[in-house]
Amino acid sequence: MTPPPSSSSEVAVVGAGPVGLTLALWLHELGRDAMVFDARPRARLTDDARVLALSLGTWRQFERLQIAERLPATPIRTIHVSQRGFGRVRLEAHTLGVPLFGAVVRASDLITALLEAAQTRGIAVLDETPVESAEAQSERIALRTPKGAFHARLCARAEGRLPAEAEGVVSHDYGQSALIGWVHAEGLAPESAVERFTPQGPAALLPDHGQWTFVHVLPHGEAGQAAALPDAAYLERLERAFGNRWRLGGIHGRAAYPLVLRWRRRPVAERTVWLGNAAQTLHPVAGQGFNLAARDVGTLVELLREADDPGSAWTLERYARRRAPDRRLTIGLTDGFARGFLPREGLIPLARGAALFALDACLPLKARFAQQMMFGWR
Ligand SMILES: Cc1cc2nc3c(=O)[nH]c(=O)nc-3n(C[C@H](O)[C@H](O)[C@H](O)COP(=O)(O)OP(=O)(O)OC[C@H]3O[C@@H](n4cnc5c(N)ncnc54)[C@H](O)[C@@H]3O)c2cc1C
Known part of the structure; x- marks a missing residue:
């Protein structure tokens, strides 16, 4: 990939993973100028063994971006949930009024499709260009890379890593x-x-x-x-x-992947927004990590549609407020599933069994639960 002639754009996206690339494609749809940086060489960007269950909400985003049609995917129409012993739920998409709950894709296929779409649309993706630092300077933010300095009005950090020791990070191993x-x-x-x-x-x-x-x-x-x-x-x-x-x-x-929960209390700072695993890294139990990130991207894009200055404090504050309920609920639910199903003694397994039984027996409850998993809090 050849570096573009310009050393500035409206939005700098750090990370050409599934989250950074999805954002870059949406910014292109809005007519916003974006540039994507990634530390890895192009040939290694698709090195990701994970398989992602995309919720229906995320799948629809990819339909709108014309990515779904080129993605090898398998629909999910039935979900069995159970624990050892008593308590099981069977969710059928058609009984809940949706054609599918979502679709399963390989992360490597998703990244390949997103990179191809970025290339077709002329979005600059700079590989082997790690962003070493970012410094906000009232009207813009300056990024330092080994290939030189770069300026943007907003820096969207989708770099995947979220260090436990970073300020304002909640962490649980x-x-x-x-x-x-x-x-x-x-x-x-x-x-x-x-x-x-x-x-x-x-x-x-x-x-x-x-x-x-x-x-x-x-x-x-x-x-x-x-x-x-x-x-x-x-x-x-x-x-x-x-x-x-x-x-x-x-x-x-x-x-094998080690599992942690980490999340930033505030996913924004001056001229900066953190997205994807860099904003919250979740246990995979409920398959919500990328789906929550896609909803975060959706809200950011909605706000940027109207904004003159994409990195203004006003826009970023609105973003943080709007995303707070869904982030809190999804992080809490995922953490609850990860920890709440572990105790095997006493009344807790019985209570879990009763909760699964109630969910199975009550269609409106099932519908509400499925709604949260497919579209998040709204
Ligand atoms: C086992 C497992 C199963 C999962 N299953 C699901 C599921 O079913 N559904 C779901 O929704 N989610 C699931 N997830 C979560 C999902 O995989 C992540 O949420 C998602 O892949 C995160 O993508 P990302 O773009 O934020 O980060 P990454 O994919 O980590 O991408 C970050 C990119 O940033 C680049 N980078 C890093 N530092 C820099 C820098 N300084 N400068 C420039 N570039 C940099 C990296 O090279 C990389 O390309 C699962 C996770 C695991 C571990």
């Missing part, structure tokens, strides 16, 4: 890792997703082109041991985690 990979699941209907709560942590199966990607959360030590198990032994363990309901086979692509 779950002491868990997520093992991910792909399996075949005999007996499970295509387009079905599964979420199962076990005493060690949650486990999920997401449909992906005739196979399923699994997310298996375990305490760090156990995750290390499980990652080293031969395929057959690990598959047995995975089947047990799902209550031996489905026969699993053909495992491949095992990888």
